[in-house]
Amino acid sequence: MAILVTGGAGYIGSHAARALRRSGYEVVLYDNLSAGFRRLAQGFELVEGDIADEARLRPVLARVDAVMHFAAHAYVGESVENPRKYFRNNVLGALTLLNSALDAGIRRFVFSSSCAVYGVPEQSPIAERTPREPVNPYGASKLFFENALQAYSRAYGLRSVSLRYFNAAGADESGEIGELHDPETHLVPLALAASTPNGPALRIYGSDYPTPDGTCVRDYIHVNDLADAHVRALQYLENGVGEKSGGSLAVNLGTGRGHSVLEVVQAAESATGRPVRRTIGPQRPGDPPILVADPAKAQSVLGWTAKRNLADIVSSAWAWMQKNSSSS
Numbered sequence: 001m002a003i004l005v006t007g008g009a010g011y012i013g014s015h016a017a018r019a020l021r022r023s024g025y026e027v028v029l030y031d032n033l034s035a036g037f038r039r040l041a042q043g044f045e046l047v048e049g050d051i052a053d054e055a056r057l058r059p060v061l062a063r064v065d066a067v068m069h070f071a072a073h074a075y076v077g078e079s080v081e082n083p084r085k086y087f088r089n090n091v092l093g094a095l096t097l098l099n100s101a102l103d104a105g106i107r108r109f110v111f112s113s114s115c116a117v118y119g120v121p122e123q124s125p126i127a128e129r130t131p132r133e134p135v136n137p138y139g140a141s142k143l144f145f146e147n148a149l150q151a152y153s154r155a156y157g158l159r160s161v162s163l164r165y166f167n168a169a170g171a172d173e174s175g176e177i178g179e180l181h182d183p184e185t186h187l188v189p190l191a192l193a194a195s196t197p198n199g200p201a202l203r204i205y206g207s208d209y210p211t212p213d214g215t216c217v218r219d220y221i222h223v224n225d226l227a228d229a230h231v232r233a234l235q236y237l238e239n240g241v242g243e244k245s246g247g248s249l250a251v252n253l254g255t256g257r258g259h260s261v262l263e264v265v266q267a268a269e270s271a272t273g274r275p276v277r278r279t280i281g282p283q284r285p286g287d288p289p290i291l292v293a294d295p296a297k298a299q300s301v302l303g304w305t306a307k308r309n310l311a312d313i314v315s316s317a318w319a320w321m322q323k324n325s326s327s328s
């Protein structure tokens with residue numbers, strides 16, 4: 001069985017591609033390299049193209065059985081400054097991909113959604129039935145596509161799984177691939193970099209939140225746990241493929257355990273053996289104090305739970321960062 005992985009030269013897509021291959025799937029990566037890296041795609045077939053390019057997609061879709069869709073713009077702040085860019089790629093581009101997949105006879109689709117669809121929820125942990133009220137264009141673009149998948153499932157029998165990731169972090173234990181974003185905005189790589197002699201100090205946004213130590217609490221999920229969940233999602237779609245009705249499933253992917261910014265800083269200090277230089281700034285508007293997943297549905301429906309903890313995340317990210325800086 002062959003899977004098209006859009007955004008496969010990016011951070012999470014490249015890890016999922018390896019997990020798929022380990023489970024015996026054929027994998028074709030599709031990426032326009034706008035934010036991806038050839039080295040993350042090494043060892044895989046990479047078709048360079050844009051998800052909005054129907055003609056480029058057609059022959060590739062003709063030779064796969066399912067799509068895993070990671071390709072998107074994914075900076076919340078940038079989406080507020082430049083919503084047009086986000087709706088063009090994450091909605092218009094994504095719909096071109098979806099329609100092309102449908103036209104090619106594909107009925108299985110796995111989508112990278114986000115906890116950003118929940119906005120600023122009142123309750124924690126967050127279950128899937130929590131109202132989806134995104135507070136920025138990035139979250140709105142993810143919600144739009146979830147809704148499109150649901151409508152396509154009812155109307156056309158497309159079966160889909162939307163995976164709402166919480167905070168992806170860490171790196172493949174092989175040290176071959178890991179997190180590469182430019183600019184980097186994620187806490188784990190920024191904290192690790194701030195412990196190196198030449199890295200910039202970490203800026204912490206707010207220490208007066210209503211949390212135990214005053215800093216924001218998030219649910220950090222190891223990228224290889226996420227990758228495994230994608231394989232489970234695909235198996236879920238395969239098992240139900242004979243069903244007459246469609247079906248669109250949405251599940252949270254998190255550990256169910258929150259860690260504050262300062263806890264991540266401490267974990268980074270333990271991994272590197274050096275202090276993380278940091279400054280404390282004001283809160284960022286729209287940053288909820290606590291975002292933690294209720295992962296029960298992923299366990300009951302997909303049989304998936306996270307296996308790795310914060311120490312695993314930080315140590316694998318540190319191993320990758322060291323290897324990456326010595327090889328670049």
Ligand SMILES: NC(=O)c1ccc[n+]([C@@H]2O[C@H](COP(=O)([O-])OP(=O)(O)OC[C@H]3O[C@@H](n4cnc5c(N)ncnc54)[C@H](O)[C@@H]3O)[C@@H](O)[C@H]2O)c1
Binds near residue numbers: 031050073
């Ligand atoms: N990193 C996180 O913590 C996180 C959390 C929730 C959701 N997500 C979602 O997961 C997905 C992957 O995130 P990531 O962190 O790996 O990002 P990433 O930027 O590393 O990967 C995205 C990849 O998509 C490619 N791409 C973007 N637009 C494209 C287009 N029009 N055509 C073809 N390729 C295109 C980029 O070149 C890049 O390789 C995204 O959809 C993101 O919104 C990420």
